[in-house]
Amino acid sequence: MRKRIAVLCVATVLAAGAVLLVPTVTTDTSQGDTRVLGITVNGGRTILVGPTEPVTFPLEVTAEDGSGIRSVSPIGVWGPSYGVLKASPMKCTPTSHTVSVCRGTVTVDPARKDVYNDEAGTWFVDLKVNANDGDHFVGQTAGGFSLKRAARISGYGVPPHADEGRELTVKGWLNRSFWSDNKYHGYEGGTAYLQFRPHGSSHWTTVATALSDPTGTVTARVRASGTGEFQWYSPGDKWTGSAISPPLTVTVAAKPGR
CATH class of the missing domain: 2.60.40.730 (SOR catalytic domain)
Known part of the structure; x- marks a missing residue:
């Protein structure tokens, strides 16, 4: 039933013209010389989630464009069985004229039913990197990480x-x-x-x-x-x-x- 509801929600959001961060909804394509140099989730460590306590973990995206990076948005994470988590707004800090490191966080709260048992396993980052000159990079599986049941x-x-x-x-x-x-x-x-x-x-x-x-x-x-x-x-x-x-x-x- 939960999975059926998730599919219906996707259809409803699409009809309303909103953006939902799941890979089947993303239709934009990459343009120009924007690229992702690296994605790190939770410092590369497995995320362990117990039965009740919320867990917040860091998300870091390093991106490059000849004109510089303006933003990483939209961004979200998705996993098995229609699992979707929302990321915080990403703050980008230039490390050179062309490269920026953008940081944010993701919170998963099992008490609020952010995840279900069948959603443990390999998750991915879904993002759009926007450059100052209008170029952009879109990645639906731009970075993988492991989210497990404690x-x-x-x-x-x-x-x-x-x-x-x-x-x-x-x-x-x-x-x-x-x-x-x-x-x-x-x-x-x-x-x-x-x-x-x-x-x-x-x-x-x-x-x-x-x-x-x-x-x-x-x-x-x-x-x-x-x-x-x-x-x-x-x-x-x-x-x-x-x-x-x-x-x-x-x-x-x-x-x-x-």
């Missing part, structure tokens, strides 16, 4: 003390933000690695791999080999961010005679 993972089941060689059942709960109801829920089918760090070491070693069940629970069975810490690490995927659990400490008593 994830969390907890760990439990490690006893504070264990005998050497004892089998330990270590569990965790992998969950991610659901923009549909603004809560965290268990994430099924996610990969998680159980890692161990011996006491006094800074190096983590993967000792088991698990896939989360329908509730988001991950389970691994390992032998107690020495005093140290366990943690769960989930690398995430194209739609979901990575997560690391707090460390779980175990003190292991060596077998007699050792």
Whole structure:
């Protein structure tokens, strides 16, 4: 239903003669020697969005024209499943007679339903760069970036003390933000690695791999080999961010005679 409404909104806006920043609506074409030298979204880092808190991230466009750059407008961002976000007005600062760096911000607020679960993934910048002499550059996929659902993972089941060689059942709960109801829920089918760090070491070693069940629970069975810490690490995927659990400490008593 939401996607159908989005299509109807596009048709309505077109009928009214307004400008909507989605690639299927942009009909202008580039003209002259205006070009984009680079686009940076959030400093090149993945944007992680939780279930409720708004996230504002920077957008930077470097453009060039023989006459200089007047403005970057209109500009917006779009993603999967009709996802559209609005960018703030861009402020352009000349770095030479021909090149300018234009900066703005984009805010995504899941509580206001700016995004839905199926809109996580690869997003793009849609823009028009305007030069002082009337030339312009139009780009519908001028720069790509990753917007993902934030994830969390907890760990439990490690006893504070264990005998050497004892089998330990270590569990965790992998969950991610659901923009549909603004809560965290268990994430099924996610990969998680159980890692161990011996006491006094800074190096983590993967000792088991698990896939989360329908509730988001991950389970691994390992032998107690020495005093140290366990943690769960989930690398995430194209739609979901990575997560690391707090460390779980175990003190292991060596077998007699050792």
